[in-house]
Amino acid sequence: MSVKMLYILNIADKVNNFSYSAMIAAQKLGIEFSIAGNWNYPDDAARKADEKKYGIKIYQVDFIRAPYDPRNYKAYRQIKAIIEREKFDLIHCNTPIGGIVGRYAAKKCGVKKVIYQAHGFHFYKGAPFVNRTLFYNIEKYLAKYTDVLVTINNEDLEAAKAFKLKKGGKLCYVHGVGIDLSVYDNVSENRDKKRAELGLDNDDIAVISVGELNKNKNNIVIAQAMSKIKNKHLHYYLCGVGQEEENIKSFASEHGIKENIHFLGYRNDVKELLSACDIFVMPSFREGLSRSLMEAMACGLPCVVSKIRGNTDLVRKGGGYLCDPDSSAEFADALGKCLASDRKAMGEANLLSVKRYDLNIVIDEWEKIYKDVLM
Known part of the structure; x- marks a missing residue:
């Protein structure tokens, strides 16, 4: 039985460089790769064309870019429904909103393994007070439901060392999303x-x-x-x-x-x-x-x-x-x-x-x- 993985981002026009390296790595291992985000495809035919091109399944989720927008609760319900229906073995979620929604939904649905990739913590040096407090505490809390926390820069890597991950969890560093x-x-x-x-x-x-x-x-x-x-x-x-x-x-x-x-x-x-x-x-x-x-x-x-x-x-x-x-x-x-x-x-x-x-x-x-x- 093959492993099924859901990659969760936030907002994108189409499948692009953001997810490409992860998709290729998963497919090399025989993992069935699906991706969820708020897409801006011109029509359903364009979305299906990308599904055929990459050999993946693309799901629409109505993420809102603003972190505090209550409408992201709808996105949570959508992600949860997708996970419950498709029975994914692995969730790879990205960005603060994708990371929050993805990890809460994975916890609720009992997903076995969860990866969170931080593309820039919102509590960075010099951030507004609300970012340094609210987002730090959210990230700290959700870390205990994270099997692998991935950072792409050294400042975030050092900050993440303060978090306690799920038992047996790992902190990793990758060189961004990759550039050809x-x-x-x-x-x-x-x-x-x-x-x-x-x-x-x-x-x-x-x-x-x-x-x-x-x-x-x-x-x-x-x-x-x-x-x-x-x-x-x-x-x-x-x-x-x-x-x-x-x-x-x-x-x-x-x-x-x-x-x-x-x-x-x-x-x-x-x-x-x-x-x-x-x-x-x-x-x-x-x-x-x-x-x-x-x-x-x-x-x-x-x-x-x-x-x-x-x-x-x-x-x-x-x-x-x-x-x-x-x-x-x-x-x-x-x-x-x-x-x-x-x-x-x-x-x-x-x-x-x-x-x-x-x-x-x-x-x-x-x-x-x-x-x-x-x-």
């Missing part, structure tokens, strides 16, 4: 063409960020840093959409750098855009282990990022600079150093560092965890 480095091998071939599309001259230096334009991503601090540098050849490209776009535009207009800040919106050519640029920036207040940062490293870019959890794991000496997310002066100084440094050597350092997060390494890590937990 092979797809970046020839990404620079069209660099000149893409730079021309962006309107860049040979003397121009392009800085890029990737992600939603929200308060947490803190892109305004890069605009503030550029206003201090005052270099007409320095251009900042923001790849993403969000509510902070107007605030950044207003700041740029008020400080005379409107012509140097460019909004690219949502893009499907992120790899090519990264390769066309010269420096990657990410001034976020909070991250778990940023995939966009890993992608930039895989493209050989020097990185100027906030000195926070996850980023400190990824950016090592020689590959860029870590800055206080509240300090535009630090970002301005770091960008200035990048302008005057050997950026190619910095990029090569990142190409070496990011190898630790290769997809095949993460698949092997999950295969070992699944083997151990099912023994």
Whole structure:
């Protein structure tokens, strides 16, 4: 009789890189893999196409992103019903909401083995008081129903050591969700063409960020840093959409750098855009282990990022600079150093560092965890 596993995430457009390494590892072991989340497929046919493509079952669960939203109780009932009907042997749940709902439902249904993967504890250093108290105590309580607790950065790993897991439980570390480095091998071939599309001259230096334009991503601090540098050849490209776009535009207009800040919106050519640029920036207040940062490293870019959890794991000496997310002066100084440094050597350092997060390494890590937990 085969082992049946339910992988629980939160919200996603479709099956993607988030779950891919776990899915492949499970299938290599002959585990029947199913996945539950709040999906944004255009129609049922698209969902069924992914089921056929990956050889899995996809379940819709009406998760709400906000952790405190009472509507997540509906998601709990849905997950519980799926588990009761399908009789899963193993639950692998992710993110705070998926982890809370999944572990409560697994406990109620008597699931034999439960894995919880933390993609960034909500009680991180510098978190609001309610996060540091409420989420810490929730995680501490649910740890006793967890057979394997998995973290993807060292700060969370150290924090998790304070939790008492289920008898015989283990604390593990994996290198994120994995990144397929092979797809970046020839990404620079069209660099000149893409730079021309962006309107860049040979003397121009392009800085890029990737992600939603929200308060947490803190892109305004890069605009503030550029206003201090005052270099007409320095251009900042923001790849993403969000509510902070107007605030950044207003700041740029008020400080005379409107012509140097460019909004690219949502893009499907992120790899090519990264390769066309010269420096990657990410001034976020909070991250778990940023995939966009890993992608930039895989493209050989020097990185100027906030000195926070996850980023400190990824950016090592020689590959860029870590800055206080509240300090535009630090970002301005770091960008200035990048302008005057050997950026190619910095990029090569990142190409070496990011190898630790290769997809095949993460698949092997999950295969070992699944083997151990099912023994």
